[in-house]
Each structure stands twice: as C-alpha cells, then as structure tokens.
Amino acid sequence: MRFFARPGKPDAAAQHGPAVPATPPPWRAPASAAPGVRIGTVLDGRLPGGDPATAWDRRRAAYKLVSPLNTKKFTVVVVGTGLAGAGVAAALGELGYQVHAFTYHDSARRAHSVAAQGGINAARARKVDGDSLHRFVVDTVKGGDFRAREAEAYRLAQESVRVIDHMNAIGAPFAREYGGTLATRSFGGVQVSRTYYTRGQTGQQLQIAGAQALQRQVHRGTVALHTRTEMLDLVVDDGVCRGVVARDLATGQVWVQPAHAVVLATGGYGSVYFHSTLAMNSNATAVWRAVRRGASLAHASFVQFHPTALPISSHWQSKTILMSESLRNDGRIWVPARSGDARPPADIPEDERDYYLERKYPSFGNLSPRDISSRAAKEQIDAGHGVGPLRNSVYLDFADAIGRLGREVLEARYGNLFDMYAHATGEDPYSVPMRIAPGAHFTMGGLWTDYDQMTAIAGLFVGGEAGWAYHGANRLGANSLLSACVDGWFTLPFSIPNYLSGQLGSRLPDAGDACVREAYARVRARTDALIGVGGRLAASHFHRELGEIMYADVGVARTAEGLARAIERIRELRGRFWREVAIPGSGAQVNQALERAGRVADFLELAELMAVDALDRQESCGAHFRTEHADAGEARRDDQRWAFASAWSVDGAERPGGAMTFTRHAEPLSYQAVPLATRSYR
C-alpha cells in the first residue's frame, strides 16, 4: 500500500499494483431513458495517465511558462471573488498578469464562501492517527461514491498541505492547541482528524484572508476590481473565449471586458431550489451562459441536501439556515410512529416514537452520512410522519443528552447553535426538540473541465463549486473550502499560464470585432426581452414555484415518473414566466427586479437539464437516489454501465421560453488506487 505521493516514472502504477481500467475498451455510452436526449462524444479529460499519485507533479513539470517580462501583456478576467476567484485573481496578480475581477457584491469579501462553518480538510498527516495522502484520496473518492476523478483527488490532497500554510500566512487565525500548533477536528465520513478550523466560521476567515490578498493586488495595480458588476454573457470567437459582457448594477451600463482567458469561479447552483442554504444572490447565470455558449455541464443533477437545515415554517421565510451537523453527535432524530400524529412532542410517549435512523442504521445511527440521513428524513415526511406546522420536518431531540450530561455540557458544546436556533424559530431547543429538514446545500455538478480545469471552450477556466471533478456524487464535509482554495491558489495559476503561453502576441478583440458586437447584442436583446414581457407577477413567484417542483421531484429521492412530470412542469412554468413576469423600472439604473428575473430565467432552463440528467442516469449513486435503483431501500450503483461523468451540452433557439435539446457527452471514469466498492452504513 502506498502512503505518500512520491515522484515516479509514468509507469509507476505498474510497480504498485494492477492498473486495470474499470471498463474495457472500446467504451460505449448507454442509451438514454430521457426522451429526446442525443448521445454525444466520449470526452477526453486529458488526465496525465499512469500513477494518479504522481500525475500532478508530472503535469506541472510539463506546463509551459510565461516569462515574468511577458505576464503583463495578458489580460485575464476572473468572475467571482469567493475562495477560488479571489485566490486565482490574487495569485495571477502576484505573477504580474493584468487581472479584471468581477463581483456582484459591493465588496469582494461577501462571496458565499464566507458562510461555510465547519472547516477545511488537509492531508498534512502530522498526527499518528493513520492519516496520509492516500487515505485522504480514499475517503474523498469513496465518499463521492466513485463518480469523481481519482487523479484530481490526489491533486486536492497534495496541494492541501500548502493551502493551510498559505491561508495561515495571509491572515486566517486557525484554531491552535495550547502548545501553539494547529488544531484539527474530525468530520463526517472519515476516521481521522484532518479538519482545520476557526471556530464555526472557517469560511469567513478564509474568505476575508483571500479578499484582503486580492485588495493587496488592487493596491499594487495588477487587479482591477469591478464591484456591483454582474457577468451576463461570454465573448466567444470560433470556440475560443475572448472576454465577458457585464452589467454595472449601480448604473445599468452594459459593457464588454475583452480577455485572453476567463475564469468562472461563480459558485454552485443550489438556489435553483429557491429555499436552500445558499445566499439570496447566489445564481447559475454565469455557468448557464457558458453552457449556452458551448461549454457542457457535468453531473447536473448531483446536489447535496443537508440533513440538518431549518425547515420552512411559513410562506415568507427566505431560506433554510444550516445548523451544523455536529449537533447529531448528541441529538436523537425521531418522528411520531403513527402517521399524522399531531400531538406536541412532549405528549408522545417513548414507545410511540420512531427513532428511524437508529432503527435502520444501528451502527452509524444518528451520525449516518448526509445523503442517507436526508433520504431517511424525506421518507418519513412523505409517509405522513413529518412534524411542525407544515408537517415538513423531523425532531432532533436533546432531552436524553441533557439528562445524561446536564444542560451546562450542552451549552458549552452547542451554545451558539442553540441560540441561533432559538433566534430563528422562537423555540427553546433545551426544552422542545429542534425541528430539522433536508435543505439543498451544495452542487457536486458543475461545468465540465479537463484536468487543467479548462472547459470545452478554449480559454474558459473554472474554479471552486462551479466546477465538477472532485466530489463525485456526494461531497465530504470540509472538502469544499479546500477545493476552492486549491483551485484558486495552486491549480489555475499553473494551468492558465500554460494556456496563455501559446497566445503571446494575440490581439484582444474590440468593438470592431463581430464576436464582441454579437455578445453585447445578445445581452441587450435579453434585457429588452425580459423588460418587454410586461406581465403582472414578480419573478419571485416563479422561483418559489420552481423550488417546489424541484424539491418534490428532483430532490432527495427521484423516480422516473416524478422526473418526467418535473420536466413537463418546468417547461410549462418557463412558458408562463415569459408571458407573465413583471419587471418595473428600466435597465438604466439599479433594478433588482431585473437582476432577479434574469437569474430566474436561467434557473428555469438549468432546472430542466437537472431533471433530464436525473432521469437519464439509471442508477443510484451518492446524493442521486433513484427509487427504482435500490436494494432494500439502499442505493444501487451500476458501475458496468454508469461509471462515467455525463457532460451535457444544450442546443436550441435561445429565445424566451424556447425548447432545448440536450446532448449527453461522457467521460469514462476509472480507478486505480481506490478499488470500486459499495458503501454500507448499516
């Protein structure tokens, strides 16, 4: 067994064990169960081949460089200033590139990376708990239920070491042991302690450190930071990305920023579910515009639902706030055993309660993984056992823990979380069980990229949650902050110069070029079309209705029948949106109704693809659970037919409410270091 990555010859895998491809060549994609889907090409992820443990070293050694004297001749656009975006913009600025960073916020610091709580994993393996680079890869690949790229998990592990060093150096005050060394804690899905943290606000501290590193480059003059500016389209010339079209949200001005390369670090698309743990402004527009320009979207329907989100209790509640899953260490999850039992929890005797996680998964119990816990909760709610005013939640009860440990111990462990809960709901979790429900949280899917993180559009790169390759069908806790940091600071700053090295001397397009004029005209036409609908309903009505469809049929558990129904309903809703949406005011000013409507219009297209992807993939894996593909209620993966990434491209007239056709390209996935295995938590 290999414990550490070491530089090796390309055929090193042969020395360490068999490197048998998971599927024998020639590889053929299975037919689609979704009507109208075209089968596309077999994609080449341009992985370095050979031993995945040394792939990144070998690839970096092969990258071409740009001379420090020439870096200033290149313009790079970075969209988004979260952990990935701020990182890559700052790192490229440090190298001397001319960077234009875009954020729709008023300040780079507010990107939604800021809201991550738990921590950031790193395979530093300093302790004697058996952790290693290899163990990190095994956990990540297995946790993702074998639908991620193994070689990229190795890169994630390898670069994680200096991510911690770097973020520490630029200002993240990581928690420390009394002896002054970095503190770690354990997280779901692993048996070692490799999660670095700053209390419950790790994302915030990493984000602030990254944003101030970005400001340092603004101060130096290498980065132009465009705040309150939203990217609305890409400039693409004959398959090559040449810039972006953006709208100044304060003045309404639409303008084009030409570039030699563009990075989308625009986050995930969980807000398609309306109620989610994401921020109000999180959206899919940048990603979806890229798909419309020729990029493809991988694993579109792989969405993680967090089991301990606050349930929706009333119409105007704007989101499902996340409660840390650490609560499940001491809370017991239950529902009334009798369907429709509306008694207050205190009046339901012990023998009329169903502690269903403890019953179904005795070895993991209340600490079962996120996807399994979310699914079990949904089953109970759907069967009429849900609790709360809308019967859409389950209890998380601390009465036993309070009896066993005393209230003080619980206060010390979870005081801030209990306060937040009491604040949000008006209920005291020390005396009444908490109510929790699965909430849309993280999208494992994203823009398909090769190993160098470039999309099918040359010069268009992706970082962070907007990408796809690390997390497969289910993300491990504390791996998302890591993947964003690794992409931003230690992957894209190598791979983008490699691409740019071939572009030396290439001219940036200007207003005289057709590609610029077309991109600008598309944005104007779309804005005019939205305002021109002249309907009578705010975009929020359509977004809320879309969320209901998505939770019902493209959510925690999916069926062929439900997905087909969702596709019909989404199409109908999209048609209605383009007839009835109201956008008061003009485009030449702050117009949040217009911003919102544009995002909802894109959600209404993306949602259809998510349902098609879920219908197409006839297996269950990770967070994608198809009721038909299960053994005794547990996910049944089909590695013979589905051990590949679906990367979807979209055709169809880009007109308001127009029909789309989807093509499924496929990248076969093979595993050398982590043998295919079935997850079991019983």
Added chain:
Amino acid sequence: MKLTVQVWRQAGPGAPGRFERHVVDGIEPHLSVLELLDALNEQLIDSGAEPVAFESDCREGICGACGVTVDGEAHGREDNVPSCHQRLSGYADGSILRIEPLRAGAFPVVRDLIVDRGALDDLIRAGGHVAVDAGTAPDADALPVGEERAELALDFAACIGCGACVAACPNGAAHLFAGSKLMHLSLLPLPSLERQRRVVAVVDELEELFGPCSNYGECARACPAGIPLTAIAAVNHERLLAGLQRRL
C-alpha cells in the same frame, strides 16, 4: 400580523429622498426585517411599482451585505444583531416600522436602502493585508501561536464589514472596523511583521474618509460580530507603537 412600513425611497445618489408608507399583511413574528421587505417588494412588483432596493445575501449574519436603519437604530432595535436576524416578534400587530439606509457621511446612498460602503474597502486596500505571495509561506506549524492569542485574534477578525459601527457613531468614525483589522493582524506572527507600515497606511486613510472617534461606544453596541470596544483603543495604541519604533 399586519405591519406598516415607512420606507426611504431615493432614486439615486444625490437625488432627493422621501418616506413612502405601505401596509404589509400576512407577516409572522419569527420573520426578519428583511423578510418583511421581501414581502413588501413582491407586493410592490405585483402591483406594477418598483421594489425597494436593498442589499442582503447570506441571511445568516456572516456576509455583512445587509444593513438598514430601523426606527433610528443601525440594523434594528436589538443590539449586536444584523438586520437579517432582527425578528419582528418585538413588534405588536399594527405597529409602524421606519426603515431607512445606514446613515453616514462616508456612505452615500446608491438607491433607496443601498449605500456605498466602499470606503471600508479603501482602508483594507491601503494596508489591511499581508505581503506573502502564493506558495512562499512557511509551515504553519513552524510558527507557533498560543491558543489564547489565536482566539483573541479571531475575536477581532470576526468583523463582518457591514458598516453598522460607522452608521451608529455620532461622528461617523470607523475606528471599530479599522482597529479590529489592525488587532487581528498584529496578533499573528507573519502579518505582525508589517504592523508599523500597516497602521500608518490605514490611519491615513481612516482620517481622510471617516469622522474622528470620541469614545461614545455606540459602535460596539451595534456591532453584529461583537467586536470588543478595545478595537477603537487599538487604533491609537498601534499608531503610538509605530511612532515609537520609527524614532528608534
């Protein structure tokens, strides 16, 4: 419950502003002030009127995007709570809420309830960062930081950058914001190497853009991140240290 909202409308920077009165029905007490604005806006758009422009994002009290003045108080009537967590449960059915932008000379109104807080980022840009390039950092375990010191650094680093401290201050000072950044970085081994240079750069900008500090303490009362009031003392403390070191 039914609430009346008196809300500030202003078409753009420098344009005259005025209060508009609206009644919002079907609201529940556990909702936040911002969710009340959501409801008002859907009602406005459905009736063909322009929505009230306001900023908010995470709705979890961590991004600092939100910030309105409710009945004269930055963020709202509850101390140390951001607008997104200011609940309506304290208001009786039929109450009137007056909602206006964060008010400060350094924060010009962009539209309605949106203000431009860019001056805060100007402070960070001037010196609130660390001159270590990607890949060059030493091993984080090789530079030990005492547990208490790390926790104290985090107390100051917790600032969410919402600007409520400036709006709450009768002078419009940003000493709590600036001091929290200076303390956060001065307590950590690598960032502290630039301590002297940093405080000079930040304070120059602070005095240029914001009002003076007279130790009212209103900032710490409004601060949703609970930044300790010692942050305002840190500004002068750090400046004094820098002056002494220069002389040596």
